[in-house]
Amino acid sequence: MGRSGFAEKMREASGRPAPSGTPTDFRRMNRGAWTGPKTHAGLPTPAISMLLVLDVGNTNTVLGVFASGPKARPAGSPAAEAELPRYELLVANWRVATVATQTVDEYGVLFRNLFAMDNLEAKGIDGIVISSVVPPLDSTLAQVCERYFGAKPLFIEPGVKTGMPVHYDNPAEVGADRIVNSVAAFEKYGGPCIIVDFGTATTFDCVSAKAEYLGGVISPGLGISADALFERTARLPRVDIRKPSRVIGSNTVGSLQSGLYYGYLGLVDGILELLTSELGRETRVIATGGLASLIGTGSKHIKQVDEFLTLEGLRIIWERNVTVKPLREAVPATSKASPANKLRSR
Numbered sequence: 508m509g510r511s512g513f514a515e516k517m518r519e520a521s522g523r524p525a526p527s528g529t530p531t532d533f534r535r536m537n538r539g540a541w542t543g544p545k546t547h548a549g550l551p552t553p554a555i556s557m558l559l560v561l562d563v564g565n566t567n568t569v570l571g572v573f574a575s576g577p578k579a580r581p582a583g584s585p586a587a588e589a590e591l592p593r594y595e596l597l598v599a600n601w602r603v604a605t606v607a608t609q610t611v612d613e614y615g616v617l618f619r620n621l622f623a624m625d626n627l628e629a630k631g632i633d634g635i636v637i638s639s640v641v642p643p644l645d646s647t648l649a650q651v652c653e654r655y656f657g658a659k660p661l662f663i664e665p666g667v668k669t670g671m672p673v674h675y676d677n678p679a680e681v682g683a684d685r686i687v688n689s690v691a692a693f694e695k696y697g698g699p700c701i702i703v704d705f706g707t708a709t710t711f712d713c714v715s716a717k718a719e720y721l722g723g724v725i726s727p728g729l730g731i732s733a734d735a736l737f738e739r740t741a742r743l744p745r746v747d748i749r750k751p752s753r754v755i756g757s758n759t760v761g762s763l764q765s766g767l768y769y770g771y772l773g774l775v776d777g778i779l780e781l782l783t784s785e786l787g788r789e790t791r792v793i794a795t796g797g798l799a800s801l802i803g804t805g806s807k808h809i810k811q812v813d814e815f816l817t818l819e820g821l822r823i824i825w826e827r828n829v830t831v832k833p834l835r836e837a838v839p840a841t842s843k844a845s846p847a848n849k850l851r852s853r
Contacts, residue, residue, distance in 0.1 A: 556633045558594040559656065560821035561648065562684060563639035564605060565707040566730070567797065570618070571600040571818035572627060594822050597815055599625045602797075607643050614647060615655040635660040636825040638683040638817065661828060663687055668827050673720045682710070684817055685723070689714045691820030692793050696811065699786045701779065703809060704817075705796035707731060711778055713786060724778055729771045729798055736763075748798070750805060772805050779808040 555574050562569040573594035601621045609617075622629055635652045637660045639645055645662065652660040661667065663683040669690050675681050688702045689712050698716045701723075703709065708731075711724040727735075729748060737745045746763045754769060756762030783790045794803035795816040803812040813819075 555631075556594070557598075557627070557631045558822060558825060559632045559635045559652075559658075560818050560825070561635070561637045561639075561660075562687070562817045562821065563637060563641050563644060563648065564684065565641060566605060567602050567706075568605045569600065569602050569818065570621065571815065571821075572598050572622075572625075572632075573818075573822050574598045594826065597818060599627060600815065600818065605641060605644070607641060609647070611647055611650045611654060614651045618651065619655055629656050632656045632658060634658060634825060634829065636663070636821045637661070638663045638687045638821055640682045640684055661825060663821070663824060667824065669824055670827055671714070671718055671720050675720070675722055681720070685710055685712045686720060687817055687820035687824060688712060688795060689720050689820075690823055691816045692813075693718050694823055695813070695816075695819065696791050696793060698791075699789070700791045700793060701782055701786065702816070703775065703779070703792065703794045703796075703799070703803075705729065705794065705798040705802060709775070709796075711782060713782060715786075724782070726774065726778070729767065729802070732771070733767055736767075748801070750801065768801075768805075772802055775802055776806055776808055779806070783808065 558573045558575075560571045560573065574596050575594045599621075603617065603621075619629055635656060635658050637645075637648060637652075639648070639662065649660055649662075652658055663669075663686065665679055669686055671686065671690050671693070673681060673686065684704065684706075685702075688704055692700050692702045693714050698714045698718060700714050702712045702714070704712070705728065707728045709726045709728050711726075713721040713723050715721055733745075733748060737743060743763060744760065746760050746767075748767055749764060750768050751761055751764040753761075754765050756765045779792055783792070791811065792806075792809045793811045793813055793816065794806070794809045795813050799812050799814065803809040
């Protein structure tokens with residue numbers, strides 16, 4: 508969808524006319540120049556709100572920006588007069604290397620440059636939610652969010668409302684990304700379901716028909732499996748991981764690619780065969796992660812490849828933890844409430 512088409516869709520969703528004299532690209536709109544409808548208090552209706560989500564993995568960090576116009580609460584609700592945004596449109600996403608040694612300012616400059624590349628403004632971010640499996644980076648990213656975006660982030664951790672009971676011997680051991688994926692998969696596809704996340708490690712997470720996280724399987728990722736092979740052999744070259752044109756390789760590169768691709772495909776389908784026999788044949792299998800499209804399209808069990816499943820899960824959990832959305836334009840800076848103050852689960 509083009510930028511002008513996206514802006515038109517956003518105006519239709521919010522019921523607003525295009526602001527006079529401003530560009531149609533919402534990312535270039537002057538947030539303080541809105542001349543349209545007023546709120547119930549007579550204050551300007553806020554411009555489109557944006558949510559920044561970060562999925563911090565061992566190898567890569569994926570960032571996404573969701574945008575939305577405000578949606579009114581149902582009539583008769585305790586806060587019917589308030590407006591709560593629904594972040595339903597992913598307008599930008601990036602994948603960068605996870606570098607534990609980078610400083611707050613190095614990450615801040617990187618993130619701000621990504622925003623500038625897509626004509627997004629950091630001041631348009633009204634909330635930030637982070638899923639991280641790299642604890643040493645948590646404090647660094649928290650400072651980045653506060654210094655460069657002016658918002659305290661919500662970290663996915665014990666105590667955050669997810670709407671999904673975790674049936675694990677020690678729930679604190681479950682990676683945040685696994686819970687996020689499970690929440691998103693059940694919300695979008697129902698249960699029972701299995702989520703296969705192709706990352707540094709490949710995880711298989713099982714969710715029951717009652718939206719319960721049951722546990723799963725963790726196996727070495729395809730990338731690190733290939734790295735181990737190349738590093739432990741003297742004459743085998745490092746090759747691009749892709750599906751070969753035929754199983755029987757006629758040279759060293761073709762033989763390696765065939766072994767990596769079909770060997771890993773056999774691992775994935777073998778595990779899924781056992782998991783679906785326990786959960787039931789009606790179980791839906793969803794793949795996500797960096798190599799999901801490569802392996803998922805060849806699997807006999809994976810029926811859905813969802814590239815942005817983790818980002819969607821972060822958005823869903825954010826909305827389950829936010830009760831009232833602050834209005835940046837309507838509330839003076841001295842009394843503006845931080846979104847993070849209302850995030851923790853009770």
